[in-house]
Amino acid sequence: xxxxxxxxxxxxxxxxxxxxxxxxxxxxxxxxxxxxxxxxxxxxxxxxxxxxxxxxxxxxxxxxxxxxxxxxxxxxxxxxxxxxxxxxxxxxxxxxxxxxxxxxxxxxxxxxxxxxxxxxxxxxxxxxxxxxxxxxxxxxxxxxxxxxxxxxxxxxxxxxxxxxxxxxxxxxxxxxxxxxxxxxxxxxxxxxxxxxxxxxxxxxxxxxxxxxxxxxxxxxxxxxxxxxxxxxxxxxxxxxxxxxxxxxxxxxxxxxxxxxxxxxxxxxxxxxxxxxxxxxxxxxxxxxxxxxxxxxxxxxxxxxxxxxxxxxxxxxxxxxxxxxxxxxxxxxxxxxxxxxxxxxxxxxxxxxxxxxxxxxxxxxxxxxxxxxxxxxxxxxxxxxxx
Numbered sequence: 001x002x003x004x005x006x007x008x009x010x011x012x013x014x015x016x017x018x019x020x021x022x023x024x025x026x027x028x029x030x031x032x033x034x035x036x037x038x039x040x041x042x043x044x045x046x047x048x049x050x051x052x053x054x055x056x057x058x059x060x061x062x063x064x065x066x067x068x069x070x071x072x073x074x075x076x077x078x079x080x081x082x083x084x085x086x087x088x089x090x091x092x093x094x095x096x097x098x099x100x101x102x103x104x105x106x107x108x109x110x111x112x113x114x115x116x117x118x119x120x121x122x123x124x125x126x127x128x129x130x131x132x133x134x135x136x137x138x139x140x141x142x143x144x145x146x147x148x149x150x151x152x153x154x155x156x157x158x159x160x161x162x163x164x165x166x167x168x169x170x171x172x173x174x175x176x177x178x179x180x181x182x183x184x185x186x187x188x189x190x191x192x193x194x195x196x197x198x199x200x201x202x203x204x205x206x207x208x209x210x211x212x213x214x215x216x217x218x219x220x221x222x223x224x225x226x227x228x229x230x231x232x233x234x235x236x237x238x239x240x241x242x243x244x245x246x247x248x249x250x251x252x253x254x255x256x257x258x259x260x261x262x263x264x265x266x267x268x269x270x271x272x273x274x275x276x277x278x279x280x281x282x283x284x285x286x287x288x289x290x291x292x293x294x295x296x297x298x299x300x301x302x303x304x305x306x307x308x309x310x311x312x313x314x315x316x317x318x319x320x321x322x323x324x325x326x327x328x329x330x331x332x333x334x335x336x337x338x339x340x341x342x343x344x345x346x347x348x349x350x351x352x353x354x355x356x357x358x359x360x361x362x363x364x365x366x367x368x369x370x371x372x373x374x375x376x377x378x379x380x381x382x383x384x385x386x
Contacts, residue, residue, distance in 0.1 A: 003176060003188045006063045010192030014055035018200050021051050022207050030091070032208055044205060047090045049213020052193030053083050059189040071182045074114035079220050081106040082147070086215035096276075103144065103215075110223050111139045118142065118226060122233050124247055124320040143222045149257035150218025151211065152264070156284040157203035157294040162302040164194050164217045167253045170309055171224050175231075177241050183227055190220060203294035218257070225250050243316045245323035252312040252327060256283075256305045259331045286338055290345045304334070 025031055025045035032046050060076075085102035088094055094102075111117045117139035121127035130138065154160040172187030194217070200207045209217075229250050235242040243249045251258060260283050265275040273279070287297045308327055315323050 002063070003172070003184060006059055006185060007188045007192040009062060010052075010055045010059040010189040011196045012192075013058045014051050014193045014196030015199060017054060018048070018051040018196060018207065021045075021048070022200065025207075044208055046208040046210035047087065047212045048197055048201060048207040048209040049083065049086060049211075049216050051207075052190065052197045052213065053216060055193035055196060056186075056189045059192065060185070063189075064185060072186065074109050075116065075186070075223055078106040078109035078114070078223070079216060081109065082219040083212065083216045086211035086213070089215075090210040090212050103147065103219075104140075106219060107140050107143050107147075110143060110226075111136055116223060116227050116230070118229055120233065122246065124324075139226060143219070143226060145258070145261070146222030146225065146254055147215060147218040149254065149261040150221060151214040152261050152282070153257050153284070154209060154214040155282055156288075156297055157205040158198060158201055158298040159284055159294075159301060160209060160214055160217065161194050161198040161201050162298045163256055163305055164221065165191060165198065166302055166306050166309070167221050167225075168194065170253060171221075171228060174228065174241060175224075178231060178235070178239075180227075180231055183224060183231075186220065187224060190217070203298075205294075221254065225253050228253075241316075243313065245312060245315065245318060245320040247320045248315075248323035248327055249309075249312050251324060252309045255308045255327065255331060256301055259283075259335065263335055283335070283338065286342045290342055 022045050025047060029043075030045060030047060032044050034042060082103065085094070085099060085106070088102075089099055117135050118130070119135050120129045150160065150163075153163065168187045168191040172184050172191055175181070175184035175187060197207070197209065197213070201209065229246050232243055232246050232249070263283065264279070264281050267281050268275055268277055268279065283301065284297050287300065288294075292300070308330070311330075312323060312327060315326070
């Protein structure tokens with residue numbers, strides 16, 4: 001019940017302060033204007049991440065006193081730093097170099113200072129224990145990729161929040177079962193805060209999370225996922241919910257953000273563009289083009305994310321060498337089918353529209369003949385010839 005109370009506390013705090021935050025942001029015109037790549041058609045306040053970060057902080061102050069602070073203090077400090085980086089970028093756009101520097105410091109706090117890292121591949125791809133330098137570099141790269149991959153999917157009402165709710169629920173439940181209560185508390189307080197935020201971010205959105213929220217959520221999820229990998233591998237054989245394909249489970253928890261990031265980067269590079277150049281090639285853009293609404297896209301992608309996680313749990317006794325390729329291939333196949341369906345839909349739509357410079361005969365319905373009296377046009381008749 002303790003964790004349920006913590007979740008409800010975070011939800012209540014978030015639900016109460018979010019309307020105040022919306023009014024404040026509207027008053028000072030802090031938000032996203034429509035136009036360009038933006039899907040929305042009116043001004044929407046941004047920086048909604050402030051609401052669930054405050055909700056998480058208040059809940060942690062109320063319920064977190066009984067946990068040993070040294071266990072998670074560096075993680076909490078790193079999350080706060082990532083929040084500040086996102087907040088600063090939303091207020092006044094940071095240079096890419098400074099933004100990356102801020103993210104790097106937060107990553108170092110988790111990987112080096114808190115020592116939350118991937119130490120061993122446990123036979124995956126024939127690799128065992130990693131050298132410390134390789135472990136630090138690989139863990140930092142993974143955390144950086146997870147953070148920014150999640151940031152990229154925040155382009156649709158309710159989408160990023162839905163994915164976060166699914167992942168936090170799975171992680172919180174797993175940590176609770178395994179007795180890792182400090183990590184479970186972080187998972188559940190963010191779950192409650194994001195659920196409250198979703199009430200205002202669901203289509204039509206009254207508030208966007210901005211980088212303030214997406215970077216914070218992506219970084220928090222990435223940290224918890226790396227923690228999950230090491231804890232899971234350390235469990236004895238036969239432990240309840242010990243998942244054999246650790247890498248596959250970790251990828252599944254962020255399957256959609258990782259797939260979408262890989263997909264758009266590949267498309268951009270193949271077209272001669274920079275990987276970070278903005279466009280409308282994300283999965284949610286394609287689903288919108290075939291006529292789906294914001295909430296439908298969020299539910300579809302969230303359901304697919306959950307299905308991948310459940311598939312990995314179902315295959316929990318099978319090696320990573322089999323499970324990881326399976327879920328990657330499934331994701332690639334679904335993406336391929338999406339491209340085909342979208343192209344077919346657009347071709348069909350264009351075929352029913354007039355082509356450029358095409359002149360089509362105007363159909364005149366109910367034609368009527370005009371009857372004239374010849375007597376009216378005799379020479380003696382007065383006709384205005386002007």
